Amino acid sequence: xxxxxxxxxxxxxxxxxxxxxxxxxxxxxxxxxxxxxxxxxxxxxxxxxxxxxxxxxxxxxxxxxxxxxxxxxxxxxxxxxxxxxxxxxxxxxxxxxxxxxxxxxxxxxxxxxxxxxxxxxxxxxxxxxxxxxxxxxxxxxxxxxxxxxxxxxxxxxxxxxxxxx
Amino acid sequence: xxxxxxxxxxxxxxxxxxxxxxxxxxxxxxxxxxxxxxxxxxxxxxxxxxxxxxxxxxxxxxxxxxxxxxxxxxxxxxxxxxxxxxxxxxxxxxxxxxxxxxxxxxxxxxxxxxxxxxxxxxxxxxxxxxxxxxxxxxxxxxxxxxxxxxxxxxxxxxxxxxxxxxxxxxxxxxxxxxxxxxxxxxxxxxxxxxxxxxxxxxxxxxxxxxxxxxxxxxxxxxxxxxxxxxxxxxxxxxxxxxxxxxxxxxxxxxxxxxxxxxxxxxxxxxxxxxxxxxxxxxxxxxxxxxxxxxxxxxxxxxxxxxxxxxxxxxxxxxxxxxxxxxxxxxxxxxxxxxxxxxxxxxxxxxxxxxxxxxxxxxxxxxxxxxxxxxxxxxxxxxxxxxxxxxxxxxxxxxxxxxxxxxxxxxxxxxxxxxxxxxxxxxxxxxxxxxxxxxxxxxxxxxxxxxxxxxxxxxxxxxxxxxxxxxxxxxxxxxxxxxxxxxxxxxxxxxxxxxxxxxxxxxxxxxxxxxxxxxxxxxxxxxxxxxxxxxxxxxxxxxxxxxxx
Numbered sequence: 148x149x150x151x152x153x154x155x156x157x158x159x160x161x162x163x164x165x166x167x168x169x170x171x172x173x174x175x176x177x178x179x180x181x182x183x184x185x186x187x188x189x190x191x192x193x194x195x196x197x198x199x200x201x202x203x204x205x206x207x208x209x210x211x212x213x214x215x216x217x218x219x220x221x222x223x224x225x226x227x228x229x230x231x232x233x234x235x236x237x238x239x240x241x242x243x244x245x246x247x248x249x250x251x252x253x254x255x256x257x258x259x260x261x262x263x264x265x266x267x268x269x270x271x272x273x274x275x276x277x278x279x280x281x282x283x284x285x286x287x288x289x290x291x292x293x294x295x296x297x298x299x300x301x302x303x304x305x306x307x308x309x310x311x312x
Numbered sequence: 313x314x315x316x317x318x319x320x321x322x323x324x325x326x327x328x329x330x331x332x333x334x335x336x337x338x339x340x341x342x343x344x345x346x347x348x349x350x351x352x353x354x355x356x357x358x359x360x361x362x363x364x365x366x367x368x369x370x371x372x373x374x375x376x377x378x379x380x381x382x383x384x385x386x387x388x389x390x391x392x393x394x395x396x397x398x399x400x401x402x403x404x405x406x407x408x409x410x411x412x413x414x415x416x417x418x419x420x421x422x423x424x425x426x427x428x429x430x431x432x433x434x435x436x437x438x439x440x441x442x443x444x445x446x447x448x449x450x451x452x453x454x455x456x457x458x459x460x461x462x463x464x465x466x467x468x469x470x471x472x473x474x475x476x477x478x479x480x481x482x483x484x485x486x487x488x489x490x491x492x493x494x495x496x497x498x499x500x501x502x503x504x505x506x507x508x509x510x511x512x513x514x515x516x517x518x519x520x521x522x523x524x525x526x527x528x529x530x531x532x533x534x535x536x537x538x539x540x541x542x543x544x545x546x547x548x549x550x551x552x553x554x555x556x557x558x559x560x561x562x563x564x565x566x567x568x569x570x571x572x573x574x575x576x577x578x579x580x581x582x583x584x585x586x587x588x589x590x591x592x593x594x595x596x597x598x599x600x601x602x603x604x605x606x607x608x609x610x611x612x613x614x615x616x617x618x619x620x621x622x623x624x625x626x627x628x629x630x631x632x633x634x635x636x637x638x639x640x641x642x643x644x645x646x647x648x649x650x651x652x653x654x655x656x657x658x659x660x661x662x663x664x665x666x667x668x669x670x671x672x673x674x675x676x677x678x679x680x681x682x683x684x685x686x687x688x689x690x691x692x693x694x695x696x697x698x699x700x701x702x703x704x705x706x707x708x709x710x711x712x713x714x715x716x717x718x719x720x721x722x723x724x725x726x727x728x729x730x731x732x733x734x735x736x737x738x739x740x741x742x743x744x745x746x747x748x749x750x751x752x753x754x755x756x757x758x759x760x761x762x763x764x765x766x767x768x769x770x771x772x773x774x775x776x777x778x779x780x781x782x783x784x785x786x787x788x789x790x791x792x793x794x795x796x797x798x799x800x801x802x803x804x805x806x807x808x809x810x811x812x813x814x815x816x817x818x819x820x821x822x823x824x825x826x827x828x829x830x831x832x833x834x835x836x837x838x839x840x841x842x843x844x845x846x847x848x849x850x851x852x853x854x855x856x857x858x859x860x
Contacts, residue, residue, distance in 0.1 A: 159493060162442050167434055174435050204621070211618035217439040217459060220494040 151180065151277075152206055153225040153232050153300050156195040156213065157187070157310050164218040168195065171216065177201060177209050181234075181299025192220070194310070196301045221310055225302045232302035235274050237262070238284070241291030242269040250290055257283045268293060315480035318446035319344035322410075322477070323352040324485060325453035331381050333741050334410075335359050335368035335734075339385020340425060341412030344477035357741065357772070360764035362389050364734035366396025366467070367762075369407040371738030373400075374721050375696060377531070379460050380407040380738060386414055387425030390471070394432060395728055397467045401436035402725025403552060404529055406465035408456050409433075415475040416444065430471050438466035446479035451487040458490040463497030464616040465529060497615065501632035501640055509587070509611045509628050510644045516585035516609070518653045519545045522568065525552030525724065526590015526614060526634045533557070535638035536589065543648045546657055548576050550591045551709060552724040559713045565657065569597040571706045571860060575664035579657050588612045590634045593623040594725070613637050666710075667859075674857040677828050680704075680781055683851060684711035686830065687751075687779075690837050693717050695749045696739055700732035700758035703787035706860045708753040708779075730761030733778070737765060740774040749841060750775065756782040756807055763816070769846045770820040777840050778822075778848040780813060783855045791858040817848045828852040 158164050165184060172179050180198040187194050199209060206224075213222045225232055242250050247269065254261060254271050257279065263270035273283055277300070284292070304310070316324070322345060326334070335357045338346045349356050359365045362384040369380025384393050390411040400407045414423045430440040439459050441452045449472075456468040513519060527536055533556055540547050540557070546565040547557040551572075557564055566576035580586065586608060591597065612619070612626040613634060620629040630637055668681050684707055693716035699705040705722050714720050721739070723731040736752040743750070759780055769776060786805040793802050817824035823843050825836040833851055840847040 162444065163430060163434070163440075166431065170434050208618065208622060215616070215618055217492060217495045 149200055149202055151198060151200050153230075153302055154197045154199065154210070154213070155223050155225050155302060155304075155310060156197065156219055157221040158193050158195055159218045159220065160191050160193050161218050164193070165195075167216055167218060168197075168213065171212055172199075172209075175208070175212065177205060181297070183299045183301045185301075196225075196299070198300045223304070223310060225304065229306070230302050230304045232276060232300050233274055234277065234280060234300050235272070235298040236280055236295060238271045238273065238287065238295040239293040240269050240271060240287050241267060241293055243267055246290050250287060253283070253286045257286075259283065313482050313484050315482050316484065317344070317348070317477075318449060318479045318481050319348040319477040320352075321446070321449050321481050321485075322453065322472070323348050323354055325450055326354055326381065327352070328485060329379065329453065329457045331379075333357055333372060334381045334383050335365045335372070335738065336383030336410075337362045337365060337385065337389060339387075339389045339412060341386035341414060341474045342383070342477075344474065345383075345412070345472075356383075357768065359734065360767050361762075362392035363395060364730070364762055364765050366393055366400055366407055366409060367728075367731050367734035368738035368741070369409070370396070370400050370403070370405045370731075371698065371721065371735030371740075372742045373406050373738075374735070375719070375739035376742035378406075378742075379457050380405070381410065382407060383410045385412040385425065386429075386474075387427045389425075390429035391427050391432060393429075395726075397433050397469065398436040399723050399726045399728040399731060400467040401438070403723065404465050404525060405467070406460040407467045408460050409437075409467060409469045411469065411471045412477075413442070413471045413473040416473045417475075419473065430469060433469050436467070437469045438464075440469040440471065442471045443473065443476050446476050446481045447483050449481065450483065450485055454487055455490055455492060459492070459495060463495070464526075464614075464619075498617075498631050499615070499633040499636050501613065501630040501637040505628055505630045506637070506640055506644070509630060509641070510646055512585055512609050512611060512628065513543060513545075513587070513646050514648065516648075517650070518583050518656075519543075519585040519587065519648075519650065520565070520580055520583040521545050521547045522550070522580065522586050522588045522591055523547055523553040523556035524550045524589065524591020527553060527556035530590060530615070530634035532589070532633075532635035532638050535635050535642065537561070539638050539642050542642060543646055544650045544654065545587070545648070546579065546654065548580055550597050550724070551722065553591060554709055554720040555714045555718070558715050560715045563654075567710065570599045571596070571709075573664075573666065573710065575661045578660050578664055582656075582660070583608060585609045585611070588614075588624075588626075589638070590614055592619050595623075598623065670857060670859075674854040677854045677857075678781075678830055678833060678851045680707040680851070680853050680857065681711045682830050683779075683833055684708050686834050687837065688713040690834065691751070691841070692749055694747070695719075695751060696721065696736070697751045697753060698722065698732045698736040698739065700752075700754035701727045701729045701788075702755045702758055703791065703858065703860065704753050704755040704758065704781045706788070707781070710860065729758040732758060733762040733765045733769075736776050737768055737774055740776050741772075748775070750777070752776055752778040754778070754780060755787055756780065756784060756811070757786045766817075766820045766822065770822060773845045775844070776846050778846070780848055780850045781853055782813070782850055783853045783857065784808075784810060785855045787855075787858060790855075791860075794858060813848065813850045822846045822848050824848040824850065826850040826852070
């Protein structure tokens with residue numbers, strides 16, 4: 148059965164590491180839903196969060212193949228129950244004098260921020276789980292979504308556990 | 313510390329890794345390194361086309377058990393290495409490929425002879441480096457050899473810009489101990505899984521050991537023999553596993569797969585436990601294994617965790633080195649006999665015999681199956697046979713017997729034509745000081761892919777014997793065309809020119825023979841073996857002889 152899974156990787160910041168990882172997905176035919184990368188508390192290491200869709204067999208292969216890459220130090224699966232997974236989204240919604248206050252009210256309910264206002268549009272910044280963001284989209288959709296950009300999932304394990312080598 | 317030119321440092325680092333030979337081809341981006349070669353004890357062997365250089369390194373590595381090294385300049389030199397690197401990757405052969413690169417400031421500008429070779433080879437290198445700082449050279453070279461030769465072996469590429477080779481380095485030969493955060497291969501099998509495997513081995517009525525290239529690469533032949541004998545378990549190999557088990561042993565059960573023996577496939581299909589040691593169960597090996605009983609158990613021992621469960625569902629995975637895990641298994645208390653199963657196998661063997669007969673017109677010329685059978689009787693126990701790709705490969709794999717210290721090498725995974733001549737030369741360089749008989753087996757197609765390397769054979773008077781099977785066809789593709797489309801549906805598989813291979817060999821000063829009868833082959837073979845220096849025996853086979 149196909150499902151979405153969020154993987155968290157600790158990698159060495161070496162030349163070409165990102166292309167090695169994305170290349171692995173491309174040539175083995177695995178689908179990446181999203182990929183985010185950023186620095187860590189150690190300058191020589193980076194953290195990558197990848198969301199993938201596939202069945203258990205594919206997911207196991209992905210983890211094993213990622214682990215085979217020399218630059219990859221650790222691969223873990225961020226399970227929804229014991230980790231925090233969030234995404235940042237900017238949405239540009241059509242808004243005029245008649246609809247603006249309604250949209251702002253919806254945004255407030257979702258603890259989203261209005262980060263840009265113009266006469267015919269609003270840009271809303273929202274952070275949250277996939278479900279919260281889907282819910283927000285559903286609410287503002289009738290007003291007209293002009294464009295949006297999603298950062299892709301990023302996450303951490305809950306509690307004292309840390310991803311280290 | 314006196315500063316050292318990086319190009320000299322590179323060769324010092326290679327010396328530290330006990331490199332004897334580098335198989336390479338020079339060019340502009342490698343001028344500093346080649347200048348350093350003049351005063352280095354490392355011998356540079358000039359290949360005749362970069363495409364063959366990784367195969368030399370591969371043959372050298374397989375014969376010596378060490379890392380093979382090849383070298384090419386930037387751009388076209390580097391891209392010419394690509395197929396050979398992929399060939400080594402698919403067969404897990406430890407090689408280090410070093411390429412020149414344009415100056416750092418020119419990278420990314422489409423400079424003359426610039427190619428992104430780390431990018432191009434990423435899918436089939438175990439790892440690669442672009443050296444951006446000469447001070448990193450000692451660490452990178454040490455790591456490259458470590459990564460290539462440990463765990464599941466494979467090719468590692470080091471791309472070195474020309475201006476890096478010209479830097480002066482003060483660090484010297486520092487960096488001894490390798491410590492790579494993300495690379496810690498696991499050698500010992502998990503004790504819980506070993507316990508489960510032992511339980512299955514005790515319970516099994518019809519067990520089979522399926523031995524792959526991992527047994528050969530891991531030097532686990534002695535342990536496999538001891539384990540199989542202790543438990544009376546028959547051993548089947550893959551194409552890459554040839555040499556894992558002596559072919560004259562009563563427990564030996566042949567080669568499996570679409571190009572294996574029929575009886576081996578029947579035996580494997582009937583097993584209730586398959587103990588896979590270092591084989592990836594590729595589509596070539598398993599295409600004739602569709603009838604597994606539902607309750608067949610799979611134990612898979614492999615040093616690469618990603619191989620386990622990739623092509624075949626496994627209920628007992630054991631990640632570890634073949635030799636280490638087999639040693640652990642031998643120590644456990646299992647002695648099984650399987651007399652009934654072995655008797656059943658004997659019946660299967662009798663019902664599915666190897667067929668050597670041929671009808672006219674095929675029988676008018678050389679029968680290649682008989683040729684390799686006869687060659688088994690007439691060659692020493694130390695013979696290395698390097699098969700190319702095609703019918704010549706399958707005939708030599710199936711009918712030449714690998715016993716005692718004999719070895720069989722071929723491009724099993726990628727199926728790269730043109731492999732045999734350079735790989736055998738690499739093996740010959742590894743055994744220059746030992747009496748070893750090295751045979752190249754190729755067809756007229758594969759021979760022509762690498763025949764430029766006759767120059768290296770002649771130059772170094774390598775003791776190699778070329779068994780050139782000619783039928784003026786690309787035999788294996790022709791066989792596939794026959795099987796898929798019917799008789800006469802041949803396309804692009806005729807070699808429409810009858811080359812005078814005798815004259816060609818003569819041009820290189822290589823002693824040559826041409827035979828079209830098995831009896832004549834048997835007459836000239838001892839002469840060729842006795843001859844000091846290279847020989848070529850052209851064996852004429854009828855184009856319609858396409859059966860394996």
